[in-house]
Amino acid sequence: QESLYGPTQLVEFSLLNGKATLAANARIVPPVAAAATVKFVNSVVTSSTGVRNSHRGVRLNGQPLLTLQNSTFSMGQYGVYSYNTTLGTKPAPLDCQFLDCTTGMYNYDKGINALGCSFNACDDGLVCEQMAQTSMLTDCTAQNNTGTGVRVQGSSVLGVLNPAFDHNTIGLDVGGATAAVACGSVSHNDQYGFF
16 A cells, blocks of 8 residues: 555544555555544554565654554554654553564654553664653663664653663663653663663
8 A cells, every 4th residue: 555644634543453554655644633533543554565664654743632552563664753843742652562663663842651662673662852841651662673772852851660671772862851760671782771
């Protein structure tokens, strides 16, 4: 399938208990509208070939009525690319997997609140830039990434509770932000646990 764009007139855009397979360079773009409900629940977004290709996953734009729950985003250039400046809301993924991508999840502006998520086996697991609001990563893993497990840049506060940021080149890379990390494991990383 080629790219799928949801028109702004849609009131709901959902992938529930389903699987979307994307060809090279394709992506899914839900409606860029504050009034649209966007849901990815018990779903999979992945490559059409069964191996990593250049698909661009799901493009989000800070939709306030967004649900990312118990879903897997894998085998692409991005699992999820979230440009939050457009509509102004930070994502809150719950029990989601971002696997075997160039970047598992890219998050720009505002912040992120992730609970029980895995950012594993990517080049970079979770990349957050221009974070201006407090972010929280609770019970999340970032493991076996060839680059950085979690990278956060910005002027805000990052809270991390019970992480497993292991077996990466760098476990947690923080630039400009204030990080508070409690419990968990940041170990067996090739260069740095914390940078």
